[in-house]
Amino acid sequence: MPKLWNETIEEHRGAVQEAILDTAATLVAKHGMLSVTMSQIAQEAGIGRATLYKYFPNVESILRAQHDRQLAGHLEHLAAVTHSGGDAGHQLEAVLHIHAAMTYEHHGSPMAAIMHHEGARQTQLEFVSGVIRRAAETGAIRDDVAPGELASFCLHALAAAAESPSKAAVGRLVQLTLDSLRLRS
Known part of the structure; x- marks a missing residue:
């Protein structure tokens, strides 16, 4: 799990969002776009599902971002x-x-x-x-x-x-x- 804490809340949020996007891209490359789930993204990014849903409502919104x-x-x-x-x-x-x-x-x-x-x-x-x-x-x-x-x-x-x-x-x-x-x- 990556350590995502930074000096400010804004930096932390940016780091979490980048980790989510990077993780989603990796999972899509590995498993295909249709098989990626929010649970997989949260687990691989090292965050809880509730945290993930604070940033994105669904996989499609992550892929669009x-x-x-x-x-x-x-x-x-x-x-x-x-x-x-x-x-x-x-x-x-x-x-x-x-x-x-x-x-x-x-x-x-x-x-x-x-x-x-x-x-x-x-x-x-x-x-x-x-x-x-x-x-x-x-x-x-x-x-x-x-x-x-x-x-x-x-x-x-x-x-x-x-x-x-x-x-x-x-x-x-x-x-x-x-x-x-x-x-x-």
């Missing part, structure tokens, strides 16, 4: 790319490559099977829309279609990376997506 945590990490990584410099066109290209690679690499993982609820999809859409808007403003890509529409197109197109046979195929998918965003001469 785990998914949101993964999405936040993914978006932080992408945001770091956009803040690392370079022109907006290159930033867009890097973001699309990273997104497609992550889709490809995690397509078979148990956590990838968790539903992509509307809030997560909306967050991704807003992020990619912002990157596309900046690229369009600099003339790197077309500006005759709204950034939100182009972002939706990109996310749907890059979802095909999950079924791609190789990393090379993922690269071609990203290139095709980028080509569709570029201005026609």
Whole structure:
């Protein structure tokens, strides 16, 4: 059992929540999403069931929180790319490559099977829309279609990376997506 006490109540609660999410992810990877129970999570996390229920009402809410945590990490990584410099066109290209690679690499993982609820999809859409808007403003890509529409197109197109046979195929998918965003001469 992990020792979860920290210096403040807030830190303790955060540590307990992280332990719950980490435990749930481990159990899902080991046993599958449908076989994980609240009792298993509590036991493996080293907390009582009553404590677990203070944090989450059911397994689905834990898995959703785990998914949101993964999405936040993914978006932080992408945001770091956009803040690392370079022109907006290159930033867009890097973001699309990273997104497609992550889709490809995690397509078979148990956590990838968790539903992509509307809030997560909306967050991704807003992020990619912002990157596309900046690229369009600099003339790197077309500006005759709204950034939100182009972002939706990109996310749907890059979802095909999950079924791609190789990393090379993922690269071609990203290139095709980028080509569709570029201005026609």
